[in-house]
Amino acid sequence: MSALAPNPTEALASASSERTPKRRHATAWVFTIVAGIIALVVNVPLLNAILVSFKPDGEIARNPVSLPASPTLDHYANVLYASGYDFPRFFLNSAMIAVGTVLVVLVIAIPATYAVVRLGFGGRWIISSASGLRLLPAIFFVVPFFILFSTLGLQDTIPGLIAANTFLNLPLAIILLSSALRDIPQEIEEAAAVDGASIYRTLGSIILPLLAPTMVAVSVLVFIFSWNDYLFALVLSTSSATPVTLGAANFITSTGIRWGDISAASVLSTLPPLLFAIFAQRYLVSGLSSGAVKG
Known part of the structure; x- marks a missing residue:
């Protein structure tokens, strides 16, 4: 038993x-x-x-916090069609600034990161400098940028705002790309070099496909930060290059603040980065997790 x-x-x-x-x-x-x-x-x-x-x-x-008892689309109509408020142009300016910044950041950051991480160009202090530069507040650069852009004739221009946002977001791109590049085995590049591939061929045919998730993550973050920029837009633009973040302030008039119109403009301006982030969510998560300690 x-x-x-x-x-x-x-x-x-x-x-x-x-x-x-x-x-x-x-x-x-x-x-x-x-x-x-x-x-x-x-x-x-x-x-x-x-x-x-x-x-x-x-x-x-x-009562601004209650549910609408009589819903209306008047505020959206004012934003899209009111005279004196060219929301489509503001929207187009923001799109050109954000997309242009993403393209310029990727074109500069990818070869620069490869040169630092794989070729040892400049030493490790470049990555540390980029990290430190990203920690500085944007207000620190406003006055020098205003003087420089006024001298070069870039004030109130789309290229000027692209250059300003590129300067602000380039360190973030280098940090993320360098972390992902260190995860790629160097033996892959050595094998390509044995087969006769040049550095440019290796970078374009091998490294870029492997960096694709991180590149998407960088694109999403840079797009969102550039689209949401208000400080540089406020100081460096007046009328021709006004983005939606600054254009919403046009509804603050001498007769009062048109809260409904400002809210409608804010909701419409939130849609592009929100949809972009949702569409690229899978790549965003995998790209941001590159370089993390795995155990």
Whole structure:
């Protein structure tokens, strides 16, 4: 009979293994609820802007945080068609600035990062300098940029704002690309060199496809930061190169602040970077995780 008695150790192990999935499930639910609450709190300004954009002016004055009792599209009509407010041009300016900045940053950052990481050009201090430069606030560069661009005739121009945003976002691109490039085995490039491939062929045919997720992540971040730029746009543009972030301020008039129109302009200007980030989410996550410690 003693041979049929259950082993206490095995019984405890079996009970523990049964409780483990339940604990993991409960932990997953806790993390999901906490993440949902954090996401809701973080997006309160956006949600409030959406609500206000559909409210008549009278409702906004009475209670700006309630649900719209009489939804209206008047504010969106004012943004898109009101005289004196050229939202399509502001939108186009922002698109040209953001896309132009992404292209220039990638064209500069990819060969520069390869030269530093693989060819040892300039030493490791370049990456450290880029990291330190990215930590400086943008306001630190405003006055020098204003003087320089005024002298060069780049003030209130699309190329000028592209150059300013490139300078601000280039260190971030170099940091992310260098981290991803170090994850690529150097033996791949050595094998290509044995087969007679030049540095340019290796970079274009081997390295770039492997860096694609990080390049997408860099593109998304640079696009969002350039699209949302307000400081450089405020100082370096007046009328011709005004982006949507600055154009929304046109609804602050001498007779008052048109909150509904500002909210509608803000909601419309949020759509491109939001859709871009959603579309590239898979590449964004994998690109940002490149260089992380794996264990």
